[in-house]
Every structure is written in structure tokens, then in C-alpha cells.
Amino acid sequence: EVKLVESGGGLVQPGGSLRLSCAASGFDFGAYDFHWVRQPIGAPLEWVSGLSTTGDTYYAASVKGRFTISRDNARNSLFLQMNSLRVGDTAVYYCARDKGANWFDPWGQGTLVTVSS
């Protein structure tokens, strides 16, 4: 079964940092691109960042310079290092797989990040 499981969310103060993880199973992790997509409660989806099989990284303007996406193919894991967090970064963060064809399937169950003082 193809599965993505996010972890690492929680409550953090503005200006703080958090590292999200996404553990993959049931497929050849190294053969796929991956993305992080976030969704504030009650709000639309927002693409955050993407990472190709060759290591190319892409970021939304709203997070560029603050967030870093990375992967560890040996551990079948995707990461998102989030620094200088803002209240506006509060959302459920999903990881999603992409076979290099620019769509997202499947998605993990999400992890909630709350930025608040």
C-alpha cells in the first residue's frame, strides 16, 4: 500500500523553527518528486514547495528564504525545515507525491502547525 505519513507539527512562537517529516512506504521513493502543500483551517490549499528526483527545489514566494525542502532516499523520507515562522504560516501541512507529471497523488494525512504567541 502506498502511504505517506507526516509528523513534526506543533505549537511554535512567531520567529521560531520547526522541522516536518514525511515518511513514505509502499513504493520506490527515489523515483518520485514530492511537494508540501498547506491548508489553513477553513481556507483553500496552497502549494508551498517541491523537490525533484534530481534535487531541484522550488518554493512559493511566501516561504522562499525561510523554508527548505530536502529528502533522504535511504530513509524514504521528505523534510521541510521551517524557520522565521509567522502567524500566517499556521496550517495543516500535507506532503504529496508527484511522478514528475505535475499532479499530486497521493497525499499524507497532514500535520498541524500552529504559530502563535
Added chain:
Amino acid sequence: QSALTQPASVSGSPGQSIIVSCIGTSNDIGTYNYVSWYQQHPGKVPKLLIYEVTNRPSGVSSRFSGSKSGNTASLIISGLQTEDEADYYCASYTTSVTYVFGTGTKVTVL
């Protein structure tokens, strides 16, 4: 990159067909055929419905179909069923090598 524009809500009776529009620009929908659609039931994870404008993944009902004309993509749900009541999002690849989602549409079955 501004979000793609979708109607806030669309409704229909069981058995009817409805169309959810997704308006972009020449920087996204107008340039690429990388438009995808996602269904999200309340409290659930988004699910891929349509990819590359018109293609359906295996396991997705044939009642769902997609199209595109110029800068506008559309999701058509035919033979509306109660389980189709959900939020629907479009997404597109962009000329900035990023992705943009739509504002979301709540589909209600009357």
C-alpha cells in the same frame, strides 16, 4: 502568483450535471495542460480526480470529467450523487516553475 478563481459554491439536484470553473491566466492554465482537480470531503485528505486537464486516475468514477479552453479549466460532474458533496480544487503548473491552486468550490447536492 494569485490563486486560480473558482466559484465559492455550486449546487445541483441528484442526477443533474454541474460544472465547476477554474479561471487562470496565460501564466498557468493558458500555457500548460498541467491542470489537475482534487476532491476534499470535510476533515479528509484531498484526493486526485483529474490530471492533465482530462485524464482520470484508475478508480475515479467516469462521472467526473475535465476540459480546458484558453485560460479556463472546467470540472464536470454528471449524474450528481449525494457522496459528491465536497470541496473541489483545481491546480495548475505555472511559468514561474511553481504551482497554484484554486480558491475552492463547495458542491452541494440539493
